[in-house]
Amino acid sequence: MPDAYIYDHLRTPRGRGKADGALHQVTTLQLATTALRALRERNDLDTRLVDDVVLGCVDPVGEAGGDVARAAALNADYGHHVPGVQINRFCASGLDAVNFAAAQVMSGQHDLVVGGGVESMSRVGIGASGGAWPVEPEIAVKSYFMPQGVSADLIATKYGFTRDDCDAYAVESQKRAAKAWERGYFKKSVAPVTDVNGIVLLDKDEHMRPGTDMQTLGQLKPSFVQMADMGGFSAVAIDAHPEVEALDHVHHAGNSSGIVDGAAAVLVGSRKAGRSAGLKPRARIRAFANIGSEPALMLTGPVDVTKKVLKRAGMTIADIDLFEINEAFASVVLRYMQAFALDPAKVNVNGGAIAMGHPLGATGAMILGTVLDELERTGKETALVTLCIGAGMGTATIIERV
Secondary structure, X not given: OOOOEEEEEEEOOOEEOOOOOOOOOOOHHHHHHHHHHHHHHHOOOOHHHOOEEEEXXXXXXXXXXXXXXXXXXXXXXXXXXXXXEEEOEOEOHHHHHHHHHHHHHHOOOOOEEEEEEEEEOOOOOOOOOOOHHHHOHHHHOOOOOOOHHHHHHHHHHHHOOOHHHHHHHHHHHHHHHHHHHHOXXXXXXXXXXXXXXXXXXXXXXXXXXXXXXXXXXXXXOOOOHHHHHHOOHHHHHHHHOOOOOOOOOOOOHHHEOOOEEEEEEEEEEOHHHHHHHOOOOOEEEEEEEEEEOXXXXXXXXXXXXXXXXXXXXXXXXXXXXXXXXXXOEHHHHHHHHHHHOOOHHHEOOOOOHHHHOOOOOOHHHHHHHHHHHHHHHHOOOEEEEEEEEOOOEEEEEEEEEO
């Protein structure tokens, strides 16, 4: 079975996902086009060699619908023979898109594939595509449906994470992201977004608040109290986990992932395809896995899928040099580190979605690229990337530097 290698990756900066955000006037198509075009231009890529484009998009409706991957490939001046497909596994869509690309290569059916993702959360609102899980009683009741923020508070309560624990983690994420930008760690992997006249609209992650401290976060009220109590979800949480007598509401906008716009693209191929394209591999995709997890807790899937992917790769947790865990909520990362007794110095070393934001369909591809750059910068060898997922799932990928 051929190995799948990562040859390059690029992403847009993340713009605040609001009407006054720098990327609000940029369509989903234009965001995806920016990432694909930058990847093509930087590598002088002959797109006749590209077999497919796979993009994650969590709310593929309106301007984001109609297979945005194919439209973006055409708009980025890839050859008309290059197909595209949009996939959705909620927050892991961007990482799964890269995994799907790798699977095509590893199966021998394709040689060179672009994986990635896009989400314009300021233009296509979160949840715009709907779905049966939250609204159909037959599935909502049996799966203990509750909003993710309530599940995050359930995790914090069940595993003993306080408001101070979550806020301290968020402050550290902001500090690490600010430091990474100040030292230029992201510079080579971020493609500026421009308007039709070539004027730069955004060239740096816009959501960051580097001055955040415990005092400023302490002024924020918990975000999910009313939702839990008036919506009846506190009762759902306790019914699912009766060992929890009452929810401790610790999450708010400052220790949860930011709503942002952005896109990312990762070039994956076989060794032979790389030689044909004149490219040098940067990393090998060693293993990837998906798993379903307990749906009430919902966001603990990264723990379960990490055990699965390590077993698949014949590795242990000690074999991993760096971990990149999507910061959907602070308790997600705190529980992950607790489960594996991880040194925080190995986890999200350049900050994460609490500081920089979480463009749902693109985040997985973004953080894969972030940790690859960090492996190269520090001379380390292996990294594990994972995300929690709505409805209780997890996706993980292990890469090793070439």
